[in-house]
Amino acid sequence: MTGFLHEKEFSRKSFLKGTGGVVVGASLASAGLAAKANAAFVPSPSTYNPPTNAVDSFLYVNPDNTINLLTSQVEIGNGTPTGFLMIAAEELDVDFGQMRYGSSVYDKDGALIATITDGWRAVNTGGHGGSQAIQSVGQQVRAAAATAKQQLLSLASKQLGVPVSSLSVSKGVVSGGGKSVTYADLVAANGGKIGGTMSPTSLQPGAGISKPVANYAIVTKVRLPREDIPAKVSGRYTYVHNIRLPGMLHARWVRPRGQGPWLTDGFATPLSVDERSIAHIPNVRVVRRNNFLAVVGPKEYDVIQAAEQLKVKWADTPIMPGHDNVWSYYRAMDAKGLTPARITANTGDVEKAFAGAAKVVSASFAYAFQGHTPIGPACAVADVRADRATVYCNTQNVPNLTTEMAQVLGLPANMVRIIWHEGSSTFGNGYHAFDIAESAALISQLVKAPVRLQLMRWDEQGWTRYGQGYLTDMKAGLDSKGNMVAYQATQINQPSTSLAAARVLIGEVPGTPGAAGTNGENLGPFYKVSATNYRTIAKTVTQQLGMFQQGTLRAPSGPQTVFASEQFIDMLAKEANMDPFTFRAQNMKDEEWRWTAVLKAAIDASPYKPHVPASQLGTGDVVEGWGLAIGTHGASRAGTVAHVEVNKKTGKVRVIHLYAGQDSGLAVNPGLIENQMSGNLVQATSKVLHEELRFDKKRVTSTDWISYPILRFKDAPAVTTVVVQRTDQNPTGSGEPPLVPAIAAIANAVYDAIGVRIFQAPITPARVRGALAGDKPGF
Amino acid sequence: MASKLKIKVNGLVHSVTASLDTPLLYVLHNELHLHGPRFGCGLAQCGACSVLLDGKEIRSCVTPVAAVSGKAITTLEGLPALWAKERGTTASSPALHPLQQAWINVQVPHCGYCQNGMMIQAADLLSTTKNPTEDQIRTAMNGHLCRCGTYPRILTAIKQAAAVMAKGGK
Numbered sequence: 001m002t003g004f005l006h007e008k009e010f011s012r013k014s015f016l017k018g019t020g021g022v023v024v025g026a027s028l029a030s031a032g033l034a035a036k037a038n039a040a041f042v043p044s045p046s047t048y049n050p051p052t053n054a055v056d057s058f059l060y061v062n063p064d065n066t067i068n069l070l071t072s073q074v075e076i077g078n079g080t081p082t083g084f085l086m087i088a089a090e091e092l093d094v095d096f097g098q099m100r101y102g103s104s105v106y107d108k109d110g111a112l113i114a115t116i117t118d119g120w121r122a123v124n125t126g127g128h129g130g131s132q133a134i135q136s137v138g139q140q141v142r143a144a145a146a147t148a149k150q151q152l153l154s155l156a157s158k159q160l161g162v163p164v165s166s167l168s169v170s171k172g173v174v175s176g177g178g179k180s181v182t183y184a185d186l187v188a189a190n191g192g193k194i195g196g197t198m199s200p201t202s203l204q205p206g207a208g209i210s211k212p213v214a215n216y217a218i219v220t221k222v223r224l225p226r227e228d229i230p231a232k233v234s235g236r237y238t239y240v241h242n243i244r245l246p247g248m249l250h251a252r253w254v255r256p257r258g259q260g261p262w263l264t265d266g267f268a269t270p271l272s273v274d275e276r277s278i279a280h281i282p283n284v285r286v287v288r289r290n291n292f293l294a295v296v297g298p299k300e301y302d303v304i305q306a307a308e309q310l311k312v313k314w315a316d317t318p319i320m321p322g323h324d325n326v327w328s329y330y331r332a333m334d335a336k337g338l339t340p341a342r343i344t345a346n347t348g349d350v351e352k353a354f355a356g357a358a359k360v361v362s363a364s365f366a367y368a369f370q371g372h373t374p375i376g377p378a379c380a381v382a383d384v385r386a387d388r389a390t391v392y393c394n395t396q397n398v399p400n401l402t403t404e405m406a407q408v409l410g411l412p413a414n415m416v417r418i419i420w421h422e423g424s425s426t427f428g429n430g431y432h433a434f435d436i437a438e439s440a441a442l443i444s445q446l447v448k449a450p451v452r453l454q455l456m457r458w459d460e461q462g463w464t465r466y467g468q469g470y471l472t473d474m475k476a477g478l479d480s481k482g483n484m485v486a487y488q489a490t491q492i493n494q495p496s497t498s499l500a501a502a503r504v505l506i507g508e509v510p511g512t513p514g515a516a517g518t519n520g521e522n523l524g525p526f527y528k529v530s531a532t533n534y535r536t537i538a539k540t541v542t543q544q545l546g547m548f549q550q551g552t553l554r555a556p557s558g559p560q561t562v563f564a565s566e567q568f569i570d571m572l573a574k575e576a577n578m579d580p581f582t583f584r585a586q587n588m589k590d591e592e593w594r595w596t597a598v599l600k601a602a603i604d605a606s607p608y609k610p611h612v613p614a615s616q617l618g619t620g621d622v623v624e625g626w627g628l629a630i631g632t633h634g635a636s637r638a639g640t641v642a643h644v645e646v647n648k649k650t651g652k653v654r655v656i657h658l659y660a661g662q663d664s665g666l667a668v669n670p671g672l673i674e675n676q677m678s679g680n681l682v683q684a685t686s687k688v689l690h691e692e693l694r695f696d697k698k699r700v701t702s703t704d705w706i707s708y709p710i711l712r713f714k715d716a717p718a719v720t721t722v723v724v725q726r727t728d729q730n731p732t733g734s735g736e737p738p739l740v741p742a743i744a745a746i747a748n749a750v751y752d753a754i755g756v757r758i759f760q761a762p763i764t765p766a767r768v769r770g771a772l773a774g775d776k777p778g779f
Numbered sequence: 780m781a782s783k784l785k786i787k788v789n790g791l792v793h794s795v796t797a798s799l800d801t802p803l804l805y806v807l808h809n810e811l812h813l814h815g816p817r818f819g820c821g822l823a824q825c826g827a828c829s830v831l832l833d834g835k836e837i838r839s840c841v842t843p844v845a846a847v848s849g850k851a852i853t854t855l856e857g858l859p860a861l862w863a864k865e866r867g868t869t870a871s872s873p874a875l876h877p878l879q880q881a882w883i884n885v886q887v888p889h890c891g892y893c894q895n896g897m898m899i900q901a902a903d904l905l906s907t908t909k910n911p912t913e914d915q916i917r918t919a920m921n922g923h924l925c926r927c928g929t930y931p932r933i934l935t936a937i938k939q940a941a942a943v944m945a946k947g948g949k
Contacts, residue, residue: 077889077927225886232891233882233898234875235815235855242814300809301801304821375819375827375926376892425890425927457820671886675932679889682928705824705924713920716930 041068043103043120045388048402048414050123055151055196057123058144059088065172065184067092068100069141071125072398073133074420075101075115077679078735079226079672080133084141086669087134090218091145091211092152093169094183101227103419105238112227114238119402119418127397129428129552131634131733134668138731139202146203146210151196155186204730205666213666213727220727223671228422240421243381243392245450250300251443252307253453254286254293255505256314258462258700261546262497266317266698268505277311286310287446292505294443296451304456318697319546327366327779330471330492330541339492339539344518346535353486353533357477360486361575365564366779367761369469369693370553373708376424377460380440383450388415393437394423401434408438408503409445427554427683428467435463435500442502458703463501466693467553468493468516470560471779474568476529482576484529484587489565490537491518496551516540519561522631522740524569526592527584548700555633558740559687563761566629566744570613570751579610580628580748594663594726599630599639601661601722606641608659613748614755621649624656625753631740635732636664640681642745646753648772651765653750655685655717660738662722665729673734677721684742686711692762786847788813789857799845804828806844807854815855815895819924826896826923830854831861836896836903855879855895858902865906866948877948878902881940889927896923901937909945911937 041047041060050057060068069088075081081101089096100106103118125137153174157164162176169175172183187194206213213220231237260266269291278284284297284306295306321329333339354360380393389409395401398418406413418437440453455463470493477486499510518536541547573583581603585596608626618624627642641659646652658681667673690709694702702708721738743761750768751757758767759777781796786803788811795810802821807813807830816839819827823838830839831853853861858876875883878898888894897920904911904919911919916937925933 077891225883229883229886229888229891232888233855233879233894235813235895237814237891239814239817239892241817242808242812244812301798301805373926374890374892375825375924376817376890377819422890424892454818457822457824675886675889678931679928682930683926686928704822705820710924710926711928711930713923713925713930713933714917716917716934719931 041121043118043417045120045414048120052123052125053198053201055144055148055194055198058141059148059194061183061187061194063184063188065182066098066100067094067172067183068102070102070122071137071141072117072122073125073128073137074117074394074396074398075228075422076128076396076426078133078676079669080128081115082224082226082672083134083668084138086218086224087138087141088145090216091142092149092172094172096218096224098172111230113231113236115228115422117398117420119398119416119420122398124399127400129396131636131735131737134734135635135730135732136202138668139204142205142210143198143201143203146208147196147198148194150209151194152183152186155190156181159186159189219668220666220725224669226672238421239376240381240392240394240423241376241379241454243421243452245381245383248381248450248452249296249298249447250303251294251296251440251451251453252303252456253439253459254295254307254310254312255459255463256699257458257703258695259501259548260699261317261320262548263510264317264319264546265315266319268501269315271313271315274311278306278309281306281309287443289442289446290505290507292442292502294453296443296447316698320548320695320697321546322696323368323692323694326469327471331779333541334492334539339541340515342515342538344536344538345520347531348533350486350488350533350535354475354477357485358480359478359575360475361478361572362473362475363568363571363757363759364777364779365472365474365567365759366777367470367472367560367563368691369466370687370691371461371466371693371702371708372427372464372553373461373710374424374426377455377457378436379423379452379454380437381450381452382437382440382444384409384441384444387411388417389441390417390419391437391441392419392421393440394421394426395434395437396426396428401437404434405438405441409441428552428556435502438500439502442506461708462700462703465497465549465551468550468557468560470557470564472561472564474564476568476572478572478576482578482583482586484527484572486533487524487527487529488535488537489518489523490539491516491561492539492541493557493560494541494547494550497549501549513542519557521633522558522561523565526589526595527587528589529587531589548695554683555736555739558631558633558736559684559743562629562631562740562744563688563747566631566741567747567751567757570627570748571757574613577612580613581610584628584630595630595637595639598637598661598663598724599628601724602639602641602659603628605661605720605722606643606657606659608641613752617755618753622647623753625749625751627745627748627750627752629741629744629748631744633733633736633740636662636734636737638662638737638741640738640741640745642742642749644746644749644753646750646768648754651768651772653689653746653763653768654715655689655746657718657720658685658742658745659720660722660742661724662734662737663724663726664732664734664737666727666731667723667725668731670723670725673723674721676734677738678719680736680739681719681742682711682716684739685717685746688743688746688761688763690762784844784848786844786852787850788852789854790860795844797844800843802840803830803842803844803847803852804839807839813854813856817892817895819893824924825893826900827893829896829899829923831899831903834903834906836900855898858898861902862948873948876902877940877943878905878936881936881943884939885932885936887929887932887936889929893923893925894929897925897933901940904937905941905944910941
């Protein structure tokens, strides 16, 4: 048997032989994983939530002179742990191979076989998201490692009787005066501690006591492969889906196929449950707490069958607009005064500037609701006892889930142990990873046994929190020289829902959602006009008006916004009879030169030839076009060039090639950033051409890959990525930026190809055919 | 009704107890504890669960375990041995199939959840088409979905593995 983590780690006596199965002992599954990674460290309620300014909270030197780095960040395919270990190894002067991440499990050859962030061991560095890991937590890692190095040198100086100035370090061995000592021995002699307090608790590259960037040997010098990949390609990696506990029951959540309106009975209220309908399936039973309904049993396939066959009559509340009517619904709500407006930015005298402009251009854009839709439906394994709980899951926020779980279960926070294992891709905290963990825990609490809950495809697709649909009204004034002199953007959308579905169904009442906002980071803040005559307005369609769960999706509100804002820039360039790069460069604030440079980097990597959009239309049924855009999420900057082909007969758009530049300051492990960029570009292609959540009046109807299609292999674009390395700047995030401009660059390229603008995303063949036939957008 | 069955997986015959209609995936995952094939949709729409059945890619999430009796199943874990067999060097099984090595070289996975099916399908393709064109690769892989956007890297990795395999693994 290969690839079974627990078998590798523990003696055969630990396994219970069942019906051909192998199950790991519970105490080993929980305490043992970390114990292997660090023989001396035993996670317990008293090791929960260590101080965030203590070096020993972040770094743990093992007897073999390997070093564990602890944070609450996780591996979601971004390679963040690899980046962190590079930063720490750089400061500590150890080899990368000596670093271990979190409570991860490595085999005897040092190969990673499970990435683990243990809530009873990890220092709270916050949730994982917003492209903040390297940018912000990386500074904490640097401060901890640099402080540790000082501390270890001081210990070595005393032990060797050699002044610190005469010591040198290589591979974690301190040498001087003809003598040497390992970090491990220094720590052992110091009572098992490195000691030391980080002050300040964050350090940017080269700042304070950290290593000068010019002396870097790792961070900017080597392109390290990700630690998790070998096990992932050999079948040895342990995803959360692979966790097994003794006595564990399988569970499936029973609810309608697709969520109904939030905060109504139609969300998921069982009016009647006929338990006799599954009496013929052995050993399964129904569990219920208020409207929260599940089926459990020892055999997974029996449970799936039972959940499928259980007869339930659900309440209906048919008040949703349906996906085809969502924009007219937004407009109707607005007309009725039901979309409270907030001015989120207001500079100068916009009305006066519009009145004085040589030209005024306006347009409206709509961007559909979209889903996370990982390939693997969410899964969590929970073991809830009277006085404590252990939950294996892939939340992006271990610290917050711990405290929230404690409330849900009625336990003190330090008696809840969240053990993070990787799941299938998550793209934002709006994902229902809290929901799956809390649901598994609630079921375990009800049945008093360990429970593995996995979603089916239909509830993964139909019950997540969706990225909001946006309606954006753009208006700008130009002078006679192609300068923007007035700018206004109004965005109509909905706020995020805050409470997990399971908690709503057990009867908790969610708080009032906040107001929806505008996406200020992509509504032209880098253009000169934002400092002169500039206004942005947010209109909130409140949750009570019959929609579903919503939350943040990768680069939250970025795709929705640039589809409008950067297409609109292209329209203005056309209006000014200018090449769209020249137009952007001319309108860019002087201090925002890095934006112009990053777009130039993408252009330089491509065969793009400057031209006014749609000024060189091809003939024939299949035509090609080029589009540009800039955009971001967070502090990095990205610019994209898209090359597309449009079949005017069928309306099908094929993205031939995407070229992207990204400036994320000092690039940690550039090869990894290139891969992040590439994934972003391909995902952007999927979003802007294919993805649209479907729903009718009663419920979400996108419940599989047919009703929620995504990009397929045949249509995948070629990608070229350029990392703009700026070693004099602080590192900024890389998980999200190029997704954003790629959305608009593709849309602009479609316009360049066919000379007709598509105002609604996704750009489906039907919408392209409609636009070519002269249809006007109905919003 | 549970039955006793024998299935041959990665060269070994296993006795398992399962109802005849249980999809193969649940037997591989829950009884044999193989982590390669993964549940993605249960509808044969995504390919995360793919395995080779007598060398051809199938979706284990919709294939009843009874249907594989007497046939040879190869999972992701069994690809290195399959490659050794193809080269006639069963004595020293390599650690990785050239596809798996190419996947590491190109750093293909993001979350990696779908990559099982990608490598299984690619193994099927390369067993019949030694030097596939880009179009042939795209067509063969079109039934496998990736959410993280790794298609371009998969394309590169398959080309790289094909070149290595054409030279007998050198």
